[in-house]
Amino acid sequence: MFAAASAALLAALALMLVRAVLGPTVFDRVLAMNTIGTLAVLLLAVIGFLTGRPDFLDLAIVYGLLNIVGTIAVLKFFRHGSLGE
C-alpha cells in the first residue's frame, strides 16, 4: 500500500512538473517548485517506509529545510530585485 501512495505522489509530481514548465508567469513556476518540494518530502518519507529503512526521514527533514530557504530566497529576489545588503 506504500507503493500505491508513492505512485499517486509520483503522478502528482508529474502534473506539477507540467505546470512548472508551462507556467505563464514566474510566480506559477515558483509555486509549482514549492509544492514539488513538499511532495518530494512526502515521497522520501513514504519510500523510507516502503523499503524498510526509516533513515530516509532524515533526508526528508533536510530536504524540507532546503525547500523553504530556496523558496524564500527566490521570492525575495523577485520582489526586491536583489537579495538585500
Add this chain to the structure above:
Amino acid sequence: MSAILDIASWALLVAGGLACMVGALGLLRMPDFYTRIHAASVSDAVGAGLILAGLLLQADSLIVALKLAIVGLLIFLTSPAATHALARAALHRGLEPWKR
C-alpha cells in the same frame, strides 16, 4: 489490533495520495495564479497531513514517530508562510487577479 491499525493506515495513505493528485490537477487546470495557490494548498495541507498520519500509524519506534512529527511540523509551519510570501510578491509586482 494490528489489522485494524493497518487498515486505518492504508485508508489514510490512499486518501492522502488522492488529495495530492486532486491538488496537482487543480494546479494544472485553474485559470489564474491566485486560484492556483488555492489548489496547491490542498495537496500541501490535506495530502501531507493524511499521508504523515498514515505513516505515523506504521511507526515502530519512538524516534521514527518523532521524526515524522518534525517533518509534519516543518511542512505545516513553512508552507503557509511561503504561499503568503508568494501571493504578496505577485501582488507587489502588479499581477492582476483573474476576472470573468
